[in-house]
């Protein structure tokens with residue numbers, strides 16, 4: 001584990017996360033629709049290679065390849081029983097790639113279902129599923145957790161509570177995904193920035209942020225400014241993080257394709273950083289080239 005704790009490190013200066021995992025797997029020939037998380041068990045070298053490619057260009061931390069590794073999302077691929085194995089392996093692969101001086105964030109994504117009464121999920125069962133995932137990630141050696149791409153306040157709440165319930169003292173970052181909604185930004189479940197920030201901060205996280213979504217680069221900059229002013233009215237000094245996509249996807253032969261260049265991405269993210277966002281990475285469509293250009297721009 002790194003000598004400076006993740007908690008200290010993220011409060012110091014700009015902290016660079018990695019870029020996309022999914023689109024990098026596809027670029028390495030992994031079929032669309034396959035269970036990406038199971039690759040931690042089946043083809044660890046492919047996953048490891050992607051982690052290394054991000055560390056090489058300047059990422060301070062990578063996210064484990066466990067975005068869909070809760071028992072509900074894995075169940076859709078028939079791998080629910082492998083939950084512990086997949087998460088532990090994912091953490092170990094990233095830990096090995098990170099070595100002594102870089103960091104690993106255990107990635108926790110949404111269940112893909114809704115809580116009752118909208119869907120069939122029971123709060124206690126969902127909490128249990130996220131806690132089991134988090135425990136396996138911690139066992140595998142993560143330095144902290146990132147709960148991301150959330151759209152519902154009840155689910156993000158349960159995820160944060162679950163991760164905190166396992167008793168670790170490692171940092172927890174939590175983010176939601178926003179789309180344009182008139183002059184506003186809202187998640188798919190209708191949550192606006194102010195409500196998201198207020199709820200997530202009330203849970204006692206170490207950083208609050210946004211990732212993914214369907215926004216243009218200019219809209220991500222605007223969203224960052226909204227986040228900063230929203231956080232300022234509640235808790236001055238809170239760390240904010242952002243993982244924008246490489247712009248808006250275009251549909252090419254039924255596949256989402258991201259065409260924003262590393263230069264344009266880095267220029268927009270520099271504005272996001274200047275607005276007051278300290279932890280930065282990329283979501284869908286971003287590659288090591290995007291992170292490399294960003295690292296040079298932010299660190300000079």
Ligand SMILES: [Zn+2]
Pocket residue numbers: 211212213245283284
């Ligand atoms: Zn994304």
